[in-house]
Amino acid sequence: MKSIIASTLLIFSMYSVADPIDFNRQFTYIDVNKIENNKQKIENNEALYTLALSSNIKLAEKALNSEANPVTNKPAPGPSGDLHDYMSIGPYWWPDETKEDGLPWVRKDGQVNPMTRGDNTDQRRAKAFLTNLENLNTAYIYTNQTKYLAKAKDLIEIWLVSPKTKMNPNLDYAQGVPGDSTGRPFGIIEFAQVSNIITSIELIETTDIATDQFLKESKKWLDNYLNWLLTSDLGREEQTRANNHGTWYDVQVLGLMMHLGRTEQANDYAEAFKLNRIASQIQADGSQPHELFRTKSINYSSMNLRAFLKVANLASKLDVDLLNYKGDKGQSIRLAAEYLVPYVENKKQWTHDQIGDNNLAFDKKTIPALLIANSIFEEEILSYSLIEKRSNYIDSMAILMF
Incomplete structure (x- = not known):
């Protein structure tokens, strides 16, 4: 453990000379003062924080070397016929063993069906995209190495900006159930970490790697997605959910409104x-x-x-x-x-x-x-x-x- 802490402190000391965060602006999800307090804890060798940073940097390095995997990488489009539409299947749904064709699928709460996590759906793609952004953002904040933010920008361009690969700003076909529905409101939670996109964009705005075109198009995507959340039948239904689905919907909507x-x-x-x-x-x-x-x-x-x-x-x-x-x-x-x-x-x-x-x-x-x-x-x-x-x-x- 001592060697991990020592290497983490070395990385931190090498790259944290300048503050990567502009104190003159407010970030939607980042609390600048708390970040600075955490940096002090790392400098003070507090094990919980040094280990966390070491883990984060490893994940960020892995993200740096990862290939982008947008929704257009599906082997075939979903119900809409458009590869740009996100599609997934409800995780707790399984073929009905009492029926020859297994349709419609039946629910087994808490039991994830591996068939819903294959390359034929976009759930794993989106999770990897959003998780990679989170790790890249955090590594940039704590080390001030622009390479992490540049990678985040590349990923966002592929997912939100490039006409060839970008995702349509809706979740109309998320968490469908074979034999029952092509998309359900529950699928909106699969983009709960849209906050990571927002943080990436806000950090990029403070650097010289930002371009007017990138900022315009990425914010346009987020604006369209927010409007979909607020006005679509699925979005309005998810808002009424009196459980974690409703709360995580609010995390998305409130953050997008503020951004x-x-x-x-x-x-x-x-x-x-x-x-x-x-x-x-x-x-x-x-x-x-x-x-x-x-x-x-x-x-x-x-x-x-x-x-x-x-x-x-x-x-x-x-x-x-x-x-x-x-x-x-x-x-x-x-x-x-x-x-x-x-x-x-x-x-x-x-x-x-x-x-x-x-x-x-x-x-x-x-x-x-x-x-x-x-x-x-x-x-x-x-x-x-x-x-x-x-x-x-x-x-x-x-x-x-x-």
């Missing part, structure tokens, strides 16, 4: 989040009932908490206080975080359904979400000593970007 300068609209949207999400999805004890009935209840409770925290972080930049909001029964984002703590600490036994090992789910999903909660609330909701003891699965983004 595109729709400030008044964003302010209203953030205010509505109080009743639409916090008061309706969180109970007085902090539980999230719509997530608890799932077969991976730990995963979904943690995932939804993370979305709540992201929206609250966005809203804070609009002077809308979601962190201290309480519903008429005391429901709050903080309560949702505190609800999970005694289970992570093994002071309570989780009694809801959970496919797989509970502690593994807590380590991989819940602890990163609570680490973000610690940062956003600026206090230890979950003790850092416990986090460090159970940091076998490093979530670099939860550590470095909050």
Whole structure:
């Protein structure tokens, strides 16, 4: 571990002389002050942060050497007949074994069908694209090496700008079900990390690698995508979902509104989040009932908490206080975080359904979400000593970007 920390500090010291972030502008998802605090922790040899940066740089280097894999790489188009249309299949759907043709497929909650993750769909392509952007953005922020941002720009040009390869700005054919539907609102969550595109563009804007054409076309794509989210039948239906799908939809919509300068609209949207999400999805004890009935209840409770925290972080930049909001029964984002703590600490036994090992789910999903909660609330909701003891699965983004 000492050698990893030493090499990470060497990289950090070599490339962090100049600040890559312009303090004179506000970023949609980046909190500049928290980034600077994290850099100080790395300089102070705090293991959790140096290991996170080491992990991030490895992933960013891998992204540098990766080939772009846009939606037009599908061997055949989806239901629309247009290769530029994103298409995927609902992950928990399987052929009906009681029928000769297997149609329509049937749902097995929490059980991912490998057939939905093949090269014939775009889910893995989009996930790789968005994850690569996240790692490249973070590596640039912490090392100031432009090569990471240049790669991010290349990927965005292929996915959003180039007429030959760009994706149409909609998810009309996401998470379809063979024999039942060509696309469903649930597929919108597959672009939940559109935030990484926004961060890349905002970082690129501060450098000399930005071009007017790139900025114009990429922002045009994002504007069209936001309009699709707000006006399409699938988008409007997803907005009504009273679970993690609705919350992650809001992460996308609010961030896009803010990035595109729709400030008044964003302010209203953030205010509505109080009743639409916090008061309706969180109970007085902090539980999230719509997530608890799932077969991976730990995963979904943690995932939804993370979305709540992201929206609250966005809203804070609009002077809308979601962190201290309480519903008429005391429901709050903080309560949702505190609800999970005694289970992570093994002071309570989780009694809801959970496919797989509970502690593994807590380590991989819940602890990163609570680490973000610690940062956003600026206090230890979950003790850092416990986090460090159970940091076998490093979530670099939860550590470095909050």
